[in-house]
Amino acid sequence: MLEEIGLAYEVKPVNIGKDEQFAPDFLAISPNNKIPAIVDHDAPGGPLAIFESAAILTYLADKSGQLLAPSGPQRWKALKWLAWQVGGLGPMLGQLNFFAKRSPDKAPLAIERFTDESKRLLKVMAGRLDSVPYLRAMPTRSPTSPATPGPRWRSRC
Ligand SMILES: N[C@@H](CCC(=O)N[C@@H](CS)C(=O)NCC(=O)O)C(=O)O
Numbered sequence: 001m002l003e004e005i006g007l008a009y010e011v012k013p014v015n016i017g018k019d020e021q022f023a024p025d026f027l028a029i030s031p032n033n034k035i036p037a038i039v040d041h042d043a044p045g046g047p048l049a050i051f052e053s054a055a056i057l058t059y060l061a062d063k064s065g066q067l068l069a070p071s072g073p074q075r076w077k078a079l080k081w082l083a084w085q086v087g088g089l090g091p092m093l094g095q096l097n098f099f100a101k102r103s104p105d106k107a108p109l110a111i112e113r114f115t116d117e118s119k120r121l122l123k124v125m126a127g128r129l130d131s132v133p134y135l136r137a138m139p140t141r142s143p144t145s146p147a148t149p150g151p152r153w154r155s156r157c
Helices: 053-064 073-102 108-131
Strands: 037-040 049-050
Touching: 049 053, 049 108, 053 073, 073 108
Parallel strands: none
Antiparallel strands: 037 049
16 A cells, blocks of 8 residues: 555564564554554654554555545445454454464364355455445446546545
């Protein structure tokens, strides 16, 4: 997203394979010991640390004025799908990956539960993508209607 909105940034790798997410200087930025996290050194009032991907995406969209409507229904049409992804699909696929692949103990009930729920969520996603090109997007324009110029946050709808 930083590339897409054209904001300068510096990458600080955090090797979670080496438990670097538990280092005190990283925990000061991301107390939940997870990547991604950012620090905006140009924030009003001084450096601002943000963790959780949904918060980071929303913050960067607001800061840059791109990819997300500043207010109104289009903002909420995007944010509800972002919340659905981070609260539903992401965690469910993560749990499925853990129980079905990584865990040495193959607990059938856990695998069944997370498989079913993952399939259900993927079906919701597939249904949405039947009618729009991106989860957050408005219905695809009719090929005969002219493209409507507008603010940059609308350009990918
Ligand atoms: N809800 C978080 C999830 C982030 C997440 O699960 N990060 C994983 C890597 S993909 C992580 O940092 N794991 C390290 C750990 O759990 O110690 C978000 O959306 O930012």
